[in-house]
Amino acid sequence: MTLLAIKHIQFRHGERHKLLVSAQTGIPLYYPSLFITTHVRAGGFSVSTVQGALAAIKVLYAWQASQGINLEALFSTGRLLQREEITSLVAFSARLLREERRQRTTKVHTLKLNAGRTVARNTCNVGAQTQFTRISTISKYLGFLAETLRDGRVSSASERQVSAMVERLNACRPKVSNISAVDRDERGLDLDVVDQVLEYLWPDHPQNPFSSKGVQQRNYLIITLLRYLGIRRGELLNLRVEDVDFSKGVIKIVRRADSPLDSRRHQPLVKTAQRNIPINDILQKKLSDYILHCRASFRQAKKHPYLFVAHKAGPTQGNPLSNSSFGKFMATIQGIANGFEIIHAHAFRHTWNYAFSKIVDEAGAMTPEQEQKVRAYLMGWSETSHTVNTYNKRHIKEKAAKALLEYQRALKNKKD
Incomplete structure (x- = not known):
């Protein structure tokens, strides 16, 4: 198995870039480099986005090594990933790579058996959001790789097959809720x-x-x-x-x-x-x-x-x-x-927005529309960005609770 590494590069004019290379030789992998150059870097994405894309592709190459296959050779023959291979890849994408495991503390979950005994099971899996991102990048890369290796020699039916493979992979992504256990506010x-x-x-x-x-x-x-x-x-x-x-x-x-x-x-x-x-x-x-x-x-x-x-x-x-x-x-x-x-x-940024809302309310000198524009400018957001609501949620919840209590008191007074 060829060990891979993500190499950081800084050009003379200051631009930062990253490549997936062989850890032994330092030589970049051709198709991952081509994909990053034409589909990620050319899109104006940040170097951190390039890092994430390469990390996902690195997982893909680790999977192919574990399966004893060569995706480039496989796709060159016109054969794409089968359902069972996609299932295996999706399961593999949830794992921490060996070098990642050394950097992270293993979580231990206790399992209760019917007989009343308990056993501990070590898990080395990434979160659902990370797996979702990995599969999304892997599916794009596999689609790119299959299209590149077709070289125009395969019938148009293969285009549908490539699209079907990509769709099957994306359909296996874990569901990621937009609502976390702890609100961002x-x-x-x-x-x-x-x-x-x-x-x-x-x-x-x-x-x-x-x-x-x-x-x-x-x-x-x-x-x-x-x-x-x-x-x-x-x-x-x-x-x-x-x-x-x-x-x-x-x-x-x-x-x-x-x-x-x-x-x-x-x-x-x-x-x-x-x-x-x-x-x-x-x-x-x-x-x-x-x-x-x-x-x-x-x-x-x-x-x-x-x-x-x-x-x-x-x-x-x-x-x-x-x-x-x-x-x-x-x-x-x-x-x-x-x-x-x-x-x-980043917690200080949330705190600033909460304190700013309270000060604006106490001063009473701005309309809601004016407050949104001022906050958006000071935070560097566009005036139409919904991020304003995200950072102001804590204050909105407090105002909603206060309004509801006042409403309840008014109803009680009428009844009394």
């Missing part, structure tokens, strides 16, 4: 928890887990920006010094995919629209202090424009703060106190 943080996080991260606070004064100042500023601006992780890590316009009192959110100035292997990306977000004098002062007194002390930081940098001594000191370092920072926060386990960067 509940992923926001209580405002008291947010205030407590900021209190513990205040420089020189006795429970601050970071010892360096510069790191303390940087981390407090990061959480402050997440709390007060509601920006995404990628938007935060993509910020440059030049994006802070002190003369106008705004922070600019700018899309810079494949920037040649970004040395990070996995470039943080801005997924939303470009916009200017106002910042008050306090935020401007904190940003100015960090730029002039912390960031400027690192020689490497003078070679790039990115705002937040690594402080840890070593070869990466002064480089742009990476996604992995940011993740370790958030993990450290989760261990500061009880109740902090749910803290993650």
Whole structure:
């Protein structure tokens, strides 16, 4: 069995790309590379989408190795996957690959037998959403592979056969509900928890887990920006010094995919629209202090424009703060106190929307239509995006509960 790996590539002009290669030789696989180039990369999809597509194709090649078949040779003869092979592939697509298993803790489920005995069964399966995505990509790739290898020599009936194979695969995808056990609006943080996080991260606070004064100042500023601006992780890590316009009192959110100035292997990306977000004098002062007194002390930081940098001594000191370092920072926060386990960067975005709704309601200065437009702009969404409702659901539920209680009280008073 040929071991495969996903190789990350960065071109001179900054564009990031990925290829499925032989782990032994480093040579890219021809047809997966062709598919990614013509069907994924050419569509303008992000490098993370390319990563996901290649991960699914990697599962497909692992399955064919386990079955002892060669899909390219098989399709070249005009034979496609049979029903039993599709069933086997679908079942295989739910598994974690061997290298994935090493990175994930195995879940143990207890099974009760009729005799009253219990046995433990280890499961190494992915979630329904992951399997759904895998099968969707695999079906597209198999359709592409079959069409490519037909080379115009097979009758038009084969087109229907290829379509039928793809449809059978897609029909076997697991059902994925849009309604999760925990509503997305509940992923926001209580405002008291947010205030407590900021209190513990205040420089020189006795429970601050970071010892360096510069790191303390940087981390407090990061959480402050997440709390007060509601920006995404990628938007935060993509910020440059030049994006802070002190003369106008705004922070600019700018899309810079494949920037040649970004040395990070996995470039943080801005997924939303470009916009200017106002910042008050306090935020401007904190940003100015960090730029002039912390960031400027690192020689490497003078070679790039990115705002937040690594402080840890070593070869990466002064480089742009990476996604992995940011993740370790958030993990450290989760261990500061009880109740902090749910803290993650995106939760601050939900919290911002909840707090914004309450402030708008209390001020009473906007119509619902105006509020939606303002929120959409500040969050980087289109004015017609339904994402506004998703992030505002927590506040809507509270307003609905309040209205219902008032209605019930009114009915009770009439009866009395």
